[in-house]
Amino acid sequence: MTGTTLSEYESRARELLPGPVWDFLAGGSGTESAVSAGRAALDRVRLRPRVLVDVSACDTRCSLLGAPLAAPVGIAPMAYHRLVHPEGEVATARAAGDTGALFTVSMFASRTLEDIAAAATGPLWLQLYWLRRREQLTGLIRRAEDAGYRALVLTVDAPRVAHRPRDARNGFAVPAGIRAVNVDASVMSASHGGTAGESAVARHSREQFDPSITWADLAWIRERTALPLVLKGILTGEDALLAVEHGVDGIVVSNHGGRQLDCAIPAADALPEIAEAVADRCRIILDGSIRHGTDIAKALCLGAHAVFVGRPALWGLAHSGSEGVSAVLRGLSNEFDEAMALMGAVRVEDFDRSGIVHH
DSSP states (O other): OTTOOHHHHHHHHHHHSOHHHHHHHHOOSTTOHHHHHHHHHHHTEEEOOOOSOOOTTOBOOEEETTEEESSSEEEOOOSOGGGTOTTTHHHHHHHHHHHTOEEEEOTTOSSOHHHHHHHOSSOEEEEEOOBSOHHHHHHHHHHHHHHTOOOEEEEOSOSSOOOOHHHHHHTOOOOTTOOOTTSOHHHHGGGSOOBTTBOHHHHHHHHHBOTTOOGGGHHHHHTTOOSOEEEEEEOSHHHHHHHHHTTOSEEEEEOGGGTSSTTOOOHHHHHHHHHHHHTTSSEEEEESOOOSHHHHHHHHHHTOSEEEEOHHHHHHHHHHHHHHHHHHHHHHHHHHHHHHHHHTOSBGGGOOGGGEEEO
16 A cells, blocks of 8 residues: 555544544444444454466456446445545545546535546446435436436435434534535535534434335336446345345445444355345445455455445545545555465456355
């Protein structure tokens, strides 16, 4: 990572950012046990390398729902990138394009969908929450289509935002001058003006998110767009099977970075049963605690087709803008290339369950 380790990007970001902003990015729900559990789950997986394989030309490239990627890596959807850098999502999009990575733009991005698309040279997906005001969703879908976004990612593990003690303690609110510019201002006004003991973001979610949606509501999105539909936040084989039965194109196995259900199963532990239930009928992405190139290899062995990187992308953005995000992504890709060679894997498709053991 151009001489800087991922932990150094994390440390520098923590130094640079105001305490409440850092807590908003780093914190989790309830006991916060799910935040560290994701890393522990990946650490329990060990790799089984094969030797005497010609690895003189390893190929890290892959395709995800028609999008060519330099490596099986994308940036997870995260709100308000301008919290950590003035250019916000525009800088992140530039970095993703420069490194051949996918960028999933949050519905609550702090730059417009159009400005992000203008800066991007790589594939973009748009993440959505289900709002009570469905006309807001319709408008976002249309704008995403017009701007060239290639898929929609519906977050399904957040009928409400869970209690996050750090944000409540800080009375966290999005600072003045930063807002979710792609959503009507009347919808987003509640995310400002936090008070001690209450997060304005949590209050906003209670007022605006629709907790009544079910599997049947997916048809509403399907009727309004031909873009591929990906569901983010699935952690069980039962729900993965239902997703396939409802015709989704992809699943993001994720526990929301430990920010939703406290004590939820880590994504890496949930991945094998989901891969078995899906049986290659849709694409699977592992989201959570990716910190090393070997984590990407582990995810592929567990049944994923790609991974999403979350907090580390924001660490890089806080550190040095677009260059920092590029360095984080390039470092992970380079480590993955090395892992491929040392595993005896020439292509991304060479990874399977024979390449891992749990301990």
